[in-house]
Structure formats: structure tokens, C-alpha cells
Amino acid sequence: MSALIKVENVSKSYKRDSFEIPVLNNLSLSVDEGEFIALMGPSGSGKTTLLNLIAGIDKPSEGKIFVNETEVSSLNESALAKWRASNIGFVFQFYNLIPVLTAFENVELPLLLTHLSKSERKEHVETALNVVSLSDRMDHYPKQLSGGQEQRVAIARAVVTDPLVLVADEPTGDLDKNSADEILILLERLNKEFKKTVVMVTHDPHAAETAHLIRHLDKGELV
Amino acid sequence: MKILKLIFRNTFRHKLRTFLTILGIAIAVIAFGLMRTVVSAWYAGVDASSANRLITRQAVSFIFPLPYSYRDKIARINGVEKVTYANWFQGVYIDKNQFFPRLAVDADTYLDVYPEFLLSKKELDTFKKERNSCVIGADIAKQYKLKLGDVMTIDGDIYPGTWEFVVRGIYKPKFKSTDATQMLFHWKYLDETMKKSSPGRAGKIGWFIVKIKDPNQSAEISSEIDGLFKNSTAETKSETERAFQQGFLASTSAIITAMNFISFVIIGIIMLVLGNTMIMSARERTREYAVMKTLGFSGKHLIWLIMGESLLISIIGGGIGLLFVFPIVAGFAEVIPKGFFPIFRIVPITIILSASLAILIGIASAIFPIQRALKTKIVDGFRFVG
Ligand SMILES: Nc1ncnc2c1ncn2[C@@H]1O[C@H](COP(=O)(O)OP(=O)(O)O)[C@@H](O)[C@H]1O
Ligand SMILES: [Mg+2]
Numbered sequence: 001m002s003a004l005i006k007v008e009n010v011s012k013s014y015k016r017d018s019f020e021i022p023v024l025n026n027l028s029l030s031v032d033e034g035e036f037i038a039l040m041g042p043s044g045s046g047k048t049t050l051l052n053l054i055a056g057i058d059k060p061s062e063g064k065i066f067v068n069e070t071e072v073s074s075l076n077e078s079a080l081a082k083w084r085a086s087n088i089g090f091v092f093q094f095y096n097l098i099p100v101l102t103a104f105e106n107v108e109l110p111l112l113l114t115h116l117s118k119s120e121r122k123e124h125v126e127t128a129l130n131v132v133s134l135s136d137r138m139d140h141y142p143k144q145l146s147g148g149q150e151q152r153v154a155i156a157r158a159v160v161t162d163p164l165v166l167v168a169d170e171p172t173g174d175l176d177k178n179s180a181d182e183i184l185i186l187l188e189r190l191n192k193e194f195k196k197t198v199v200m201v202t203h204d205p206h207a208a209e210t211a212h213l214i215r216h217l218d219k220g221e222l223v
Numbered sequence: 224m225k226i227l228k229l230i231f232r233n234t235f236r237h238k239l240r241t242f243l244t245i246l247g248i249a250i251a252v253i254a255f256g257l258m259r260t261v262v263s264a265w266y267a268g269v270d271a272s273s274a275n276r277l278i279t280r281q282a283v284s285f286i287f288p289l290p291y292s293y294r295d296k297i298a299r300i301n302g303v304e305k306v307t308y309a310n311w312f313q314g315v316y317i318d319k320n321q322f323f324p325r326l327a328v329d330a331d332t333y334l335d336v337y338p339e340f341l342l343s344k345k346e347l348d349t350f351k352k353e354r355n356s357c358v359i360g361a362d363i364a365k366q367y368k369l370k371l372g373d374v375m376t377i378d379g380d381i382y383p384g385t386w387e388f389v390v391r392g393i394y395k396p397k398f399k400s401t402d403a404t405q406m407l408f409h410w411k412y413l414d415e416t417m418k419k420s421s422p423g424r425a426g427k428i429g430w431f432i433v434k435i436k437d438p439n440q441s442a443e444i445s446s447e448i449d450g451l452f453k454n455s456t457a458e459t460k461s462e463t464e465r466a467f468q469q470g471f472l473a474s475t476s477a478i479i480t481a482m483n484f485i486s487f488v489i490i491g492i493i494m495l496v497l498g499n500t501m502i503m504s505a506r507e508r509t510r511e512y513a514v515m516k517t518l519g520f521s522g523k524h525l526i527w528l529i530m531g532e533s534l535l536i537s538i539i540g541g542g543i544g545l546l547f548v549f550p551i552v553a554g555f556a557e558v559i560p561k562g563f564f565p566i567f568r569i570v571p572i573t574i575i576l577s578a579s580l581a582i583l584i585g586i587a588s589a590i591f592p593i594q595r596a597l598k599t600k601i602v603d604g605f606r607f608v609g
Contacts, residue, residue, distance in 0.1 A: 057517055057601040078521060085519025092605070096514045100232035110518045112225050
């Protein structure tokens with residue numbers, strides 16, 4: 001079994017008031033371990049929804065999702081939270097750092113749920129910040145950093161727990177070209193050097209080129 | 224412990240908002256403490272009253288006197304241990320704003336019936352011997368800087384004339400609730416003067432204080448006393464000292480009831496103030512809560528995060544309020560007329576009540592935001608635009 005992520009006949013719809021909005025329609029996809037895949041498609045085509053299902057922050061209406069042979073779609077709320085904490089690293093379009101915590105503390109946040117000691121946590125955080133070349137900005141608060149730097153802190157937070165899979169939802173969507181390139185190089189490096197499986201959503205063709213594989217989504221179906 | 228740090232930083236994220244909320248809570252706690260102090264000062268007399276003392280007064284009104292001759296008749300009733308009496312003298316000491324009770328009493332027995340007024344044997348003996356002497360409470364001695372041997376000059380109003388009394392005793396209160404603001408002198412001294420100047424007013428006392436052996440007999444003895452004087456020119460009404468105090472309060476208690484009510488309305492208002500702050504804060508942090516849940520933090524963590532912040536604000540506000548309520552109550556005690564409330568200070572129950580209410584408000588204010596944070600799905604949290 002070589003596929004790390006298997007999405008099998010998944011449908012997803014959201015309830016709005018009384019009617020249902022179908023978003024994903026009987027979609028199947030598999031991603032091999034060590035893959036770097038880009039999901040492209042127009043706005044509203046269901047990219048974020050698919051990514052969220054794979055990452056276990058939402059559940060499919062129908063179908064099954066396996067990640068590393070765990071049936072993610074069948075886990076309950078708290079089991080899912082634990083699973084996410086150890087298996088998935090998240091990178092968002094708007095960085096989503098906690099504004100009252102320093103770069104160091106933001107990266108340390110997911111480690112607070114582990115059994116690591118304070119000094120072990122420090123070691124991990126410093127390593128992660130080193131990977132994203134921000135060791136000199138540890139004590140800065142998010143608002144003292146540029147967008148590109150914030151996103152790098154977010155990436156450090158995503159990898160500090162050493163997850164299997166990195167999911168990134170439009171990670172360059174809010175950045176200028178230079179900063180975007182830095183982020184893409186970083187993701188590529190995490191994929192190559194650190195063997196992370198990367199699933200990236202983007203609608204920027206230039207960003208998608210970084211990936212090995214590009215899949216297009218339209219109206220909830222892969223095309 | 225890291226969560227604590229986050230709670231702390233979250234609390235002071237909007238410094239002005241947090242400051243105003245804390246200020247609001249502090250002011251409310253002060254207002255609450257002050258009102259409770261007034262209420263408890265009002266009831267202090269009831270708390271201090273004894274269950275084995277009956278008060279016998281004129282049936283129609285407290286202001287009409289009773290014949291001195293009733294005394295022996297009451298004393299003969301079974302179950303009565305001692306009978307003493309007092310008469311409201313009033314008069315003006317220094318000026319009209321000095322309010323402490325000035326009573327003409329039976330020097331031989333009055334303090335036997337009020338054992339909570341502690342007076343040394345020596346001072347008591349001197350007091351009993353000297354007709355124009357008086358005994359004052361320690362609070363009064365302190366307030367007017369009076370010492371043994373000093374003369375108190377009082378301008379009579381109910382009993383005209385200029386009256387001079389030599390301080391021969393200073394009593395100490397046995398309990399915190401004991402009134403140490405009374406001035407007591409010989410009724411016989413008053414009565415002799417009355418015999419000369421207005422004989423019609425001689426031989427009259429204000430009320431009897433009847434010490435009984437068994438508090439359980441208070442009802443029977445009261446009705447037996449009142450039965451003795453039925454159909455006489457001065458019928459009596461007897462009741463326990465406690466009932467007497469409460470009856471006295473009942474006539475003025477509308478204000479107190481209102482204060483009691485308002486003091487709890489204040490609590491409701493702080494709850495709204497803090498609740499509003501917490502709801503605003505939690506709303507602004509919707510995305511952050513979604514991030515934390517995504518990273519694997521559980522509902523329990525979010526509960527602590529929100530509850531901790533709410534409690535921190537309410538405890539700081541409550542603490543500051545409690546800190547200031549002491550000097551403020553002391554300041555009030557200075558400006559209200561002397562002796563208006565014999566005991567005007569913060570009682571422990573007020574502190575306990577304020578502190579526990581502050582904590583309760585902290586918890587209650589967090590409930591709504593917690594509910595919302597727990598209910599919001601991660602995906603909806605990320606889509607939320609404040
Ligand atoms: N939590 C949600 N509740 C209701 N509707 C949603 C939710 N998430 C997404 N949708 C709807 O599903 C569709 C696809 O959304 P999304 O997956 O975010 O698209 P994309 O990321 O490709 O732009 C859109 O019409 C969006 O409005
Ligand atoms: Mg999207």
C-alpha cells in the first residue's frame with residue numbers, strides 16, 4: 001500500500017438554514033507518501049473543503065478518508081483532535097498566529113500538548129525556527145514581523161511536531177512575489193529534505209509549479 | 224502554566240477596555256460594600272439584643288411614660304429575675320449633631336441587666352454612690368476625649384435646664400456588636416429635679432427592662448405583665464428586646480429594603496459589564512480558538528482560557544474594590560452624624576459576600592463566551608469575519 005492519503009467517494013454538503021449546499025461530489029483521490037501535490041481550481045470549487053477533510057478538521061457527508069491507514073472520517077471529535085496534533089501540520093493563508101505570543105511561543109504552542117519537558121520544547125522550537133531562518137526573530141510578536149516572516153513562523157509551528165503531512169491553504173495568497181517564492185522554496189525543502197507529504201491549495205499557477213503533481217477541481221469534482 | 228501566561232496576555236490585550244471593566248467592578252464592589260454596611264449597621268441593634276430581656280413600654284407609644292410604681296408589681300411575677308428601667312433624656316451635648324443615646328437609668332440595677340457593658344467594680348461603685356455622676360461608653364470617651372472626672376454639660380430639651388454630669392465610669396463593649404456609645408446617669412437625679420420644677424412629670428420612667436430566667440417563657444411573662452396593667456390608665460406592651468428592635472426597624476425599613484435590593488441590582492449590573500467585555504473578547508478571538516482547536520487543544524483548554532480571563536478581571540476588580548471599601552466606609556463613618564449608627568463598620572460577612580460574588584460573576588460572565596467557543600466548528604471559526 002503506497003498511497004498515504006486515500007479519499008474514497010467523498011461527498012460533502014453544508015447545511016445553510018433549511019437547504020443543503022453540495023460542495024464535493026463523489027470525489028476520490030490518492031496521494032503517495034512523500035508527494036507534493038497542488039490542488040487548483042476557481043474560487044468556491046471546494047479546494048479548502050477537501051483540504052479540511054483530509055486534515056481532519058471537518059467530516060465528509062459521505063465516503064471515507066484514510067491517512068496512513070487510519071480512517072480519519074470515522075474518528076470522534078476528541079480522537080480526531082489528538083490525531084491532528086501528531087499527524088498534521090497546518091499552514092493557512094492568513095498565517096493565523098496568536099498575536100499575544102512571540103514567534104517562539106507560537107511555535108511552542110502545539111508542543112504544550114506533548115509530554116516534552118521545557119528544555120526539550122526549547123530545542124524543538126529552536127530547530128524549527130532555524131529551518132525557516134528566523135532564529136533571530138524568536139522574541140518578536142507577530143505584528144513586529146512582515147507577512148513573509150509571519151508565514152515562516154506559521155510553517156515552523158506546522159513542522160515543530162514533526163507531522164507526516166503538511167497541509168497548506170493558499171500559503172502564498174497574501175504575500176508579495178519575493179516572500180511567496182521564499183515560502184515555496186521552504187515547502188519544497190520540507191518535502192525533499194524532511195520527507196513531508198505536502199498538500200497545497202492554490203489558485204496561483206506559478207505556485208502550483210513547485211509541486212510535483214497538480215490536480216484541478218471544478219464544482220466539487222476533480223477534472 | 225503556559226496557559227496562564229496566555230490568559231494574562233489576553234486579559235491585557237485591550238488595556239483600556241480591561242481597565243474600564245476592572246474599574247467598573249471595583250466601583251460596584253465599593254457601592255455594594257457600602258450598602259451592605261449600612262444595612263448591617265441598621266440591624267446591628269437586633270443582633271446585639273438579648274433573648275432573655277423583655278422590654279415593657281407604654282402600649283400606645285414608646286414616647287409616653289410609665290409609672291415608676293409598676294416596677295415592684297413586675298418584679299413579683301414568677302420567672303422574672305430583675306427589673307430595671309430607663310428614660311430617654313436626650314438633651315444637646317455640644318451641638319445638635321451629636322446623636323448618641325443619653326439615658327436616665329437605675330444606677331443600682333441597670334448594668335446588672337446589661338452585662339455586656341463591662342465596667343470595673345471600682346468605677347461601678349463610685350457611679351452608684353454619686354448622684355450626679357454618669358457612665359459613658361468607650362467609643363464616646365474616645366470620640367470626645369473624655370476621661371474619668373471630666374464634666375459633661377448637657378442642655379436639656381425634653382427636661383429643660385443645664386445639666387452637669389461627672390464621668391465616673393467608662394464601660395467597654397463585651398462583644399463587637401455591643402453599643403459602646405451610650406451615656407447613662409441616675410434617674411433619681413432627674414426625678415428629684417422634676418419633683419421640684421414640674422411635679423407632674425415626677426415618678427415617671429420611659430420603659431422597663433425585665434430580665435427573665437428562661438427565654439422560652441418570654442411570651443407568657445410578657446402577657447402576664449401586660450395583663451397586670453390592663454384597664455389601667457397606662458397599659459403596657461411587653462416583648463423581647465429583639466422583637467422590640469425589629470419593630471423599631473420595621474417603621475423605617477422601606478429604605479433598607481430598597482438598599483438591600485439595590486445592592487444586588489449592582490451585582491447584576493457588574494455581571495452585564497463583565498459579560499459584555501468577555502463576549503466581545505471571545506468574539507474577536509473566534510479565529511484564534513479555531514487555530515487552537517486545529518492544533519489539538521480541547522474544549523477544556525478553551526474553557527480555562529476564557530474562564531481564567533474572566534476570573535482574572537473579576538478578581539482584580541473585586542480586590543481593588545475591597546481594598547478601597549475600607550477607607551471609604553471609614554470616611555463615611557466620619558461624615559454621618561455621630562452615634563446615628565452605634566456600629567458602622569464592615570462586617571466579615573460583607574467581605575465574604577463581596578469576594579464570593581466577584582468570583583461568581585467571573586464564572587457566570589464566562590459561560591456565554593465558552594458556550595459559543597465550544598459550539599463553533601473549526602471550519603466556521605476560520606470563515607468567521609468579526
Ligand atoms: N463551513 C461552511 N459552511 C457553509 N458553507 C461553506 C462552508 N465552507 C465552505 N462552504 C461553501 O462551500 C463552497 C466551497 O468552499 P471552499 O471549499 O472554501 O472553496 P475554495 O476553497 O475552493 O474557494 C462555497 O460555496 C462555500 O460558500
Ligand atoms: Mg479556499
